[in-house]
Amino acid sequence: MNKLNRAIIFLFVVLSVIVSVKLTLCIPTIFNSLGFDSQNLLVWRHSAIVGQLPYKDVFYPYGLLNYWKETSLFWRVVSILLTISLFVTLLYAFLKLFKNKLYAYIVTIIFYVSTFYVTGISSFARYGVITALAVISIFIFYKNTFLPKKILFLVGVIVSLVFFLLIDQGIYVILFFSFFIFINPILKSGFTQFKEKNYYQELATSYSIFILGFFIGSLPFIGYFTYQGILFDFVSDFHKLSDISEYAKTPYLHSLRSLSGIFNIAVLFLSISYLSIRTFFISRSFDRNAYAILSLSFVLLLLEQKSIIRSIDNQLVFISTLLLLTLLYNIVPRIRFFLKKSFFIKERYLYAMIIIVIALLIFYTSVKGLPFQTCNTAGSIEKISSSWFKKIPNYSLVLNKISQYKDFNGKIFSFPGDPLFYILFQQNPPYYFTIYDASPEEYQNKRIKYIKENKINYVIYNYNIHAIQDGVPDLVRGNTEINYILSNFHIVDKVENFLILKKNESNEDFFTNPFHLGHIPKSEGIYKKRIIDEEGHKVYETKLIPELNKFLAIHNLNSNNLFFIFTPNTKYNEDMHFSIKTKDNHTADIYFHPCDIGAACVINVSRISLFNQNRRLGEVIQNGDFKGKIEIITGVKNATIW
Amino acid sequence: MKKNKSIYMPQEIRVILLEFVLYVILEALVIFANFRAIRESFPTTEIAKNKIIGYSHYYGYPFYFDTFIIFFLLLSPIIICLLIALRRKLISK
Numbered sequence: 001m002n003k004l005n006r007a008i009i010f011l012f013v014v015l016s017v018i019v020s021v022k023l024t025l026c027i028p029t030i031f032n033s034l035g036f037d038s039q040n041l042l043v044w045r046h047s048a049i050v051g052q053l054p055y056k057d058v059f060y061p062y063g064l065l066n067y068w069k070e071t072s073l074f075w076r077v078v079s080i081l082l083t084i085s086l087f088v089t090l091l092y093a094f095l096k097l098f099k100n101k102l103y104a105y106i107v108t109i110i111f112y113v114s115t116f117y118v119t120g121i122s123s124f125a126r127y128g129v130i131t132a133l134a135v136i137s138i139f140i141f142y143k144n145t146f147l148p149k150k151i152l153f154l155v156g157v158i159v160s161l162v163f164f165l166l167i168d169q170g171i172y173v174i175l176f177f178s179f180f181i182f183i184n185p186i187l188k189s190g191f192t193q194f195k196e197k198n199y200y201q202e203l204a205t206s207y208s209i210f211i212l213g214f215f216i217g218s219l220p221f222i223g224y225f226t227y228q229g230i231l232f233d234f235v236s237d238f239h240k241l242s243d244i245s246e247y248a249k250t251p252y253l254h255s256l257r258s259l260s261g262i263f264n265i266a267v268l269f270l271s272i273s274y275l276s277i278r279t280f281f282i283s284r285s286f287d288r289n290a291y292a293i294l295s296l297s298f299v300l301l302l303l304e305q306k307s308i309i310r311s312i313d314n315q316l317v318f319i320s321t322l323l324l325l326t327l328l329y330n331i332v333p334r335i336r337f338f339l340k341k342s343f344f345i346k347e348r349y350l351y352a353m354i355i356i357v358i359a360l361l362i363f364y365t366s367v368k369g370l371p372f373q374t375c376n377t378a379g380s381i382e383k384i385s386s387s388w389f390k391k392i393p394n395y396s397l398v399l400n401k402i403s404q405y406k407d408f409n410g411k412i413f414s415f416p417g418d419p420l421f422y423i424l425f426q427q428n429p430p431y432y433f434t435i436y437d438a439s440p441e442e443y444q445n446k447r448i449k450y451i452k453e454n455k456i457n458y459v460i461y462n463y464n465i466h467a468i469q470d471g472v473p474d475l476v477r478g479n480t481e482i483n484y485i486l487s488n489f490h491i492v493d494k495v496e497n498f499l500i501l502k503k504n505e506s507n508e509d510f511f512t513n514p515f516h517l518g519h520i521p522k523s524e525g526i527y528k529k530r531i532i533d534e535e536g537h538k539v540y541e542t543k544l545i546p547e548l549n550k551f552l553a554i555h556n557l558n559s560n561n562l563f564f565i566f567t568p569n570t571k572y573n574e575d576m577h578f579s580i581k582t583k584d585n586h587t588a589d590i591y592f593h594p595c596d597i598g599a600a601c602v603i604n605v606s607r608i609s610l611f612n613q614n615r616r617l618g619e620v621i622q623n624g625d626f627k628g629k630i631e632i633i634t635g636v637k638n639a640t641i642w
Numbered sequence: 643m644k645k646n647k648s649i650y651m652p653q654e655i656r657v658i659l660l661e662f663v664l665y666v667i668l669e670a671l672v673i674f675a676n677f678r679a680i681r682e683s684f685p686t687t688e689i690a691k692n693k694i695i696g697y698s699h700y701y702g703y704p705f706y707f708d709t710f711i712i713f714f715l716l717l718s719p720i721i722i723c724l725l726i727a728l729r730r731k732l733i734s735k
Binding site: 243246247248249250251252253255265268269272273276277279280281282301304305308309439440441442470471472473476477479480518519520522523524526527593642 | 654655658659662666686687688689690692693694695696697698699700701702703705707708709711712713715716717719720722723724726727
């Protein structure tokens with residue numbers, strides 16, 4: 001039986017090596033689609049190859065490893081070894097955790113299948129880092145009340161490596177170890193350590209050594225950043241990562257609407273329930289399996305927090321699967337009993353079945369290719385791009401069209417998010433590739449600066465993309481940028497779903513209609529009405545639209561720095577709809593969510609597409625019944641109100 | 643055949659488990675019945691200094707509401723166990 005065990009472990013390692021090598025050499029199927037996400041990944045690859053620096057030349061929300069591996073064979077090998085080590089670490093942990101070998105093998109197979117077919121191997125290579133470190137660290141924590149100083153120092157160094165090489169995983173690893181350094185003595189003492197005086201002293205020493213290790217591990221990276229002159233850019237980009245949560249926030253409670261999301265939450269709930277009941281009513285001492293459940297639950301809880309902001313439900317399935325299998329092993333002793341003395345299948349047949357399943361997995365991953373990966377165009381960025389041109393003629397048509405223009409200076413700008421064009425036109429991309437990444441106004445201004453500094457004459461506007469992400473219209477998300485484009489460029493051509501815009505020579509513009517403001521007027525009313533009252537100058541107030549129109553007919557009101565405030569005195573359930581007509585006979589249709597009775601809805605007129613150039617207001621047309629107060633305000637700093 | 647002790651739970655644990663499940667159901671019902679009221683008790687997302695318009699700004703959802711709901715659900719077993727332990731302690735006195 002020992003030989004059989006060795007053969008099975010060998011097969012698992014072979015499978016891990018094949019999968020890890022292919023992961024790095026093959027191309028994820030995400031590149032087959034034309035989503036802005038996949039295009040971003042391609043442009044990052046391209047940027048790395050042409051020698052652009054992350055954080056300085058391009059916005060890069062990930063760690064250095066993924067960037068470096070595009071250009072360096074050494075880092076590509078490191079990347080392969082890292083993935084192999086994740087698989088092998090988890091395999092080792094299963095064999096240690098589950099004394100019943102058969103159960104350990106079954107867990108490993110289920111883990112491989114869920115990783116290959118639900119999570120995806122590239123996601124495993126990312127989220128497996130915190131998972132493997134968490135699972136393997138329980139063996140160290142379980143043995144020691146306070147970790148020995150040498151180990152703590154080493155942990156600090158490893159954490160710093162993970163932090164700089166894979167930023168997001170590094171943050172989770174820091175949180176994980178900080179939590180376990182604190183909680184471990186308490187768990188080991190059966191929740192009595194709080195009372196000990198030396199607990200706090202030991203804790204302070206432990207954290208100091210951990211931080212020292214982290215600092216020492218950081219030095220090579222700080223040296224690299226300083227040498228490249230990107231230390232400030234790295235710190236600044238890291239600081240700005242918090243903005244991502246605001247613009248990347250996904251729809252409400254989405255996890256409860258997906259099968260994998262429900263699975264993750266249910267498993268996590270079960271685990272926390274098990275640990276709570278066990279600790280409060282059964283036993284306060286934590287055995288190794290209880291440690292495993294606690295550490296996996298903590299990891300899943302951390303990642304679930306991310307998933308609420310940016311959905312990663314599928315990516316987390318492999319962790320919840322491991323957690324469930326560990327939990328089952330603990331709470332259903334019949335499993336161990338059944339596997340020890342099976343009434344139906346002899347043990348050797350179970351072993352034979354396991355070997356067959358692993359052999360099949362090896363066959364499918366090596367011969368048929370990995371799920372979610374394609375190996376037919378392995379290799380360089382050039383190969384991916386050229387294969388793409390053939391698949392998507394629209395892009396090459398645009399390239400050919402613009403290249404023929406006499407005044408084309410070789411540079412274009414893509415709105416809202418087709419950064420692939422920057423590879424096609426062989427130009428350095430803007431710092432933020434798409435309007436989604438540049439959601440904060442400051443970043444949009446940076447993109448506008450790129451247009452100006454590169455003297456870009458042509459903008460490629462993909463009008464098929466109404467909302468690049470989460471249903472938020474690009475006209476609203478990227479309002480500053482689109483207003484600049486609409487007022488400085490005009491349409492010269494159309495190729496399939498792309499409008500080719502040319503820089504204005506005269507004062508012409510174009511605009512889009514209608515304009516949906518969503519909840520913005522309501523939110524601005526709640527938070528900024530006070531500022532308007534303090535800073536603003538009320539030009540006019542009425543309850544009757546005809547009176548307002550008489551006023552507009554007599555006075556020449558400019559749209560710049562002008563605000564409309566609608567305060568209803570009855571309840572409205574449907575979106576409000578007003579049209580504003582200008583004196584040069586253009587009309588803007590504006591929709592927005594109604595405010596509560598007596599609450600102000602604030603509309604900054606210059607945010608509306610039609611008013612990206614200063615225009616004179618002619619008439620307000622009410623569509624539907626509005627009862628309440630209408631005010632016109634000027635004098636408020638435009639920078640304050642959206 | 644030798645019986646594995648952990649297969650059979652003591653009577654007390656069974657009662658605790660039953661009580662635990664009842665509390666969980668009660669909690670779920672309370673959240674379900676007051677969902678809208680809880681949501682409206684959270685502030686609408688503000689468009690802050692950086693003028694970011696994301697999903698919660700555009701659709702008017704409180705930014706941390708779903709984080710609160712899910713974490714409350716996930717961590718509620720600890721609170722429930724604490725309540726059960728306290729209740730049992732009070733009764734035994």
